[in-house]
Amino acid sequence: MLRSRPRPATVVALATTAVTVTALGTPSVAFAEGGELGGSGKSTEPGQSAFRQPDKSFAAYVGKNRSSNGHTMLGGFGHEPSSHWMEVVPAQDHPKGSEITVGSTGEADMPGKLTKIPQARHTYRYLTSNYSEFTGMPAPLTNGGLNEKGVAARDVWSNSRKELLDMTPKDQTGPQYSDLSRIAMERAGSAREAVEILGDLIDTHGYTTYGGNSHLFADAEEGWVLVEYAGGKGLWAAERLGPDDIRVSYPGYIKEFPTDAVEGKNPDFMGSENLVSFAEKKGWYDPSEDKTFNLQKVYQEPFPTKSFPVGKNADPKDPAPYRNPVSLEKEFAGLGKVRLQDMMRIVRDPRWSDDRSGYGQVAELDPGLPDPRLATLWTAPTAAVTAPYIPVAIGTGELPVEYTQHRYMTAGASAEYLDPEYAEQEATESATQTFKRLMYATCARPRLYLGDVTAAFEGFEAQQIKDWKQVQGKAEAAPDRTADILTGYTNEQALDGLRLGNHLLDDILSRSRAAKGGLREPGTGETPDDDGSTASARSRPMGLRGPESARDRMNCDVGGGWADGSSVDRAGHYGDPSEVPDYSDARVSGRTAASAERSGDSSWRNWAPWSIAAVSLLVAAGTVWHSRRRAGSP
Known part of the structure; x- marks a missing residue:
């Protein structure tokens, strides 16, 4: 890459x-x-x-x-x-x-x-x-x-x-x-x-x-x-x-x-x-x-x-x-x-x-980690209000190319041709753009959609948090395979998170199209009607006009946070994996739905050292079945 x-x-x-x-x-x-x-x-x-x-x-x-x-x-x-x-x-x-x-x-x-x-x-x-x-x-x-x-x-x-x-x-x-x-x-x-x-x-x-x-x-x-x-x-x-x-x-x-x-x-x-x-x-x-x-x-x-x-x-x-x-x-x-x-x-x-x-x-800075490679930064690729957190450990190798640099919203991109060295990188789906699109679709009607999006991502993350302790344990027990195990799980979750985002985006856009009036068409805003331009409203500049404030920017705040309150109001329960919708039909451009096609992705699941107790193997096996069922893996 x-x-x-x-x-x-x-x-x-x-x-x-x-x-x-x-x-x-x-x-x-x-x-x-x-x-x-x-x-x-x-x-x-x-x-x-x-x-x-x-x-x-x-x-x-x-x-x-x-x-x-x-x-x-x-x-x-x-x-x-x-x-x-x-x-x-x-x-x-x-x-x-x-x-x-x-x-x-x-x-x-x-x-x-x-x-x-x-x-x-x-x-x-x-x-x-x-x-x-x-x-x-x-x-x-x-x-x-x-x-x-x-x-x-x-x-x-x-x-x-x-x-x-x-x-x-x-x-x-x-x-x-x-x-x-x-x-x-x-x-x-x-x-x-x-x-x-x-x-x-x-x-x-x-x-x-x-x-x-x-x-x-x-x-x-x-x-x-x-x-x-x-x-x-x-x-x-x-x-x-x-x-x-x-x-x-x-x-x-x-x-x-x-x-x-x-x-x-x-x-x-x-x-x-x-x-x-x-x-x-x-x-x-x-x-x-x-x-x-x-x-x-x-x-x-x-x-x-x-x-x-x-x-x-x-x-x-x-x-x-x-x-x-x-x-x-x-x-x-x-x-x-x-x-x-x-x-x-x-x-x-x-x-x-x-x-x-x-x-x-x-x-989360744990002083008791036996290996510094296990230290983790939970990262959402764009605003977390409509994007999932993915665990990325210090020992993780390369991330999916979809999460690397793309020209979407990149400074200077509109004034330059693409360097051919970056052609195939740019040809892949941009995770940032996908989750930005999800934000715009969700925050256009936050009272209707934000609750569903939050429930889906918190459920997805709740399963990850449970999985991650096992992943870290396996990585610790196999120091010569630590990078493979950490990279495999993180890449798998990053791509599954992107699939989930695509599923939610398709669902929300379909529902908005089916709603009375369909997708909202942009108005002319402050642009004068008599400026002589024949361009339609859809072809006008899309940037905010006039002084910008937090209230003018696209946001999903329905008044104090979510419909059921702020982060403090919602403390306690966090996510239910059963509330993650079936996204088995969703895909990332150029990738199949099967996790096995990603090189090394399943190593964290498939490898188990002889020293791990049988009960741990059973727990891990259950986790494998559940996660693959959600992702539509064979």
Whole structure:
């Protein structure tokens, strides 16, 4: 299979091609005036209108003492109107003197210059979801993932105050958010080390911003939130998250910060040397008057949404619903001991998993794994609201070509011909496109279809969660076959999930066609009727017109999440395999329905070491029959 990383020529084309949609969006949502974190931050002058800037990505951390099995969890997704694809990146050795290109081009909304910094001699194996578009930042881009050392990473916007954006140099240099995310996956052996590595890089090479950003890192013992501020001054801060913490980044934030931490005297905080002194110089912090050094008030804008009580649905007119991480932390605390399924559901919640969500990821970090290759990142190929999670282990080999890069929604694709090297890869079905189509069909009539789609995918995943423990056990017992066993099951489930998606899509489109009025035809919207064009409404530009908000984008939120409530409201039961519809007639283009045709796919089922007890064999056999019956395998 061809590697999905674009060749250098393609990367340059992606970086330099003019595109009409940016990940920063057209005028973005306005921040709520009078939010709970206003005041001493002096973020706006009297009479100044609310500041507008991008809002992107979501992440949630659950410490090990807050989980049902003592495992730290980290979940979330990125917000990008872009193609996305999954990749298993192998560990690699690099020649002495190797360099990587970092930063942004002059085309970025906050322009910069590309520069080179040294690459590590050895980089770790990691799992990630790549994507192609964030204006001025060369592809492939990433928000994090999971590496072989058990470090999970998420990347989330963090809205720096307007004055910092205004002072950011137009020729800024240094790694940007995606560079930092990828470097953390390549080099970090712990969550703390991820912060240390990235902080040192910013101190040494600078930082390229798009308006402020944050990272959320986790390992089996703890988490760390890192915030990088705009301004071109190399400002950054980090806070440790312990085993009893729940943290949401939506946006990323840090509040009270001990000032001695910049001197390396606090084990729970880190920051750039100028973090405190710069705030004093600007008059944003006065140690003689301010009781605490609150980074949220000093360096950021208020949260986009005012605080809200647990269980309260957002105002239907709110352009930035639920974007208050402190309120969401209180809500998620109501789950009690959080399970893997709860975190999957949080990331899938229709309140924020929508057309802008590029994928869904959940990492469960088990300190007791006997083999690091068993560490797992549960990944949905696009927004999890209408896509299934697939377990991908560090030891997994190549993924089905359907889950790799395709030109659907890829930046620059409409202005370039296809490189023949990618012809057969592009000819295959794109999992991202299939599940995007399912989203549009479902979310066009969410009250009618969302419940069925959710039940199907949660039932599919419930069986996977049961299977996965057995798969890991078999892989552990056969170290020389670990990769084959893990790859076989993951590939089988990825393709079965795609078949299920095709079945649901066919069913929903058939039902919508049969409904009164049939499939909805697009109206002319704001396009004037007298513009002289003879093109029909179906041939008009399909992009959103005017200022974009979360409420304008395609979404399945029926008011507080699903028809039966939010992730917390639906806690407890998760999925019933018997509710998965019969999708035996569904197919993936170019593949038969039989699992056996996939090279190595059935090895996890067919191989059993002599040391496994007979009762385990019976259980495994039952699982084989059930799964193959669902998939229509012989």
